[in-house]
Amino acid sequence: GENVEQHPSTLSVQEGDSAVIKCTYSDSASNYFPWYKQELGKRPQLIIDIRSNVGEKKDQRIAVTLNKTAKHFSLHITETQPEDSAVYFCAAGFNKFYFGSGTKLNVKP
Amino acid sequence: EAGVTQFPSHSVIEKGQTVTLRCDPISGHDNLYWYRRVMGKEIKFLLHFVKESKQDESGMPNNRFLAERTGGTYSTLKVQPAELEDSGVYFCASSQVKTHDLPQHFGDGTRLSIL
Numbered sequence: 001g002e003n004v005e006q007h008p009s010t011l012s013v014q015e016g017d018s019a020v021i022k023c024t025y026s027d028s029a030s031n032y033f034p035w036y037k038q039e040l041g042k043r044p045q046l047i048i049d050i051r052s053n054v055g056e057k058k059d060q061r062i063a064v065t066l067n068k069t070a071k072h073f074s075l076h077i078t079e080t081q082p083e084d085s086a087v088y089f090c091a092a093g094f095n096k097f098y099f100g101s102g103t104k105l106n107v108k109p
Numbered sequence: 110e111a112g113v114t115q116f117p118s119h120s121v122i123e124k125g126q127t128v129t130l131r132c133d134p135i136s137g138h139d140n141l142y143w144y145r146r147v148m149g150k151e152i153k154f155l156l157h158f159v160k161e162s163k164q165d166e167s168g169m170p171n172n173r174f175l176a177e178r179t180g181g182t183y184s185t186l187k188v189q190p191a192e193l194e195d196s197g198v199y200f201c202a203s204s205q206v207k208t209h210d211l212p213q214h215f216g217d218g219t220r221l222s223i224l
Contacts, residue, residue, distance in 0.1 A: 034213075036215070042217065043112075043215045096165055099144075099152040
């Protein structure tokens with residue numbers, strides 16, 4: 001089955017700096033890669049996703065890159081704000097999703 | 110549009126007891142998924158329904174877990190008897206059947222604590 005690894009487990013940045021979270025996957029059949037943000041006590045919310053036929057996707061301050069050859073994808077958040085503080089999960093899959101273990105992002109004001 | 114709803118939000122039971130979790134997917138979503146997150150670890154897939162049929166239950170940990178979706182609407186996940194290692198947050202998610210790999214919409218989760 002698929003194995004998704006996510007790094008780092010915790011990330012602390014200063015407000016205004018960029019944050020990068022990286023994930024690797026093992027199953028070349030995976031073709032969809034969503035990123036979820038989970039604030040404390042709330043449900044995981046989709047923030048951005050990418051398909052295997054696309055290398056990069058951007059939505060305002062958030063971007064995701066995908067390298068199919070290397071089987072890794074990354075989340076980039078620019079100009080971070082305190083409200084970006086949350087746990088971020090990457091996922092990869094085809095018929096079902098396998099999630100990374102999460103990255104706790106802390107943006108210090 | 111109402112999102113995915115789960116009930117209860119929190120359940121505390123003793124080891125050996127039975128608990129039933131419920132999930133109401135978004136109306137019109139035929140795909141329904143159950144996931145579980147044990148503290149500090151990844152969100153793990155448990156099983157997938159398409160309407161009332163179990164499409165994939167490869168993630169179910171053992172036969173103490175029983176999921177149903179009679180009528181293809183809401184789903185229940187029963188744990189009987191509960192063990193300490195069953196503690197965690199159980200998430201339900203749903204998506205449209207036509208493009209099942211489109212974003213899965215998550216519920217708030219049920220936090221299950223086994224004492």
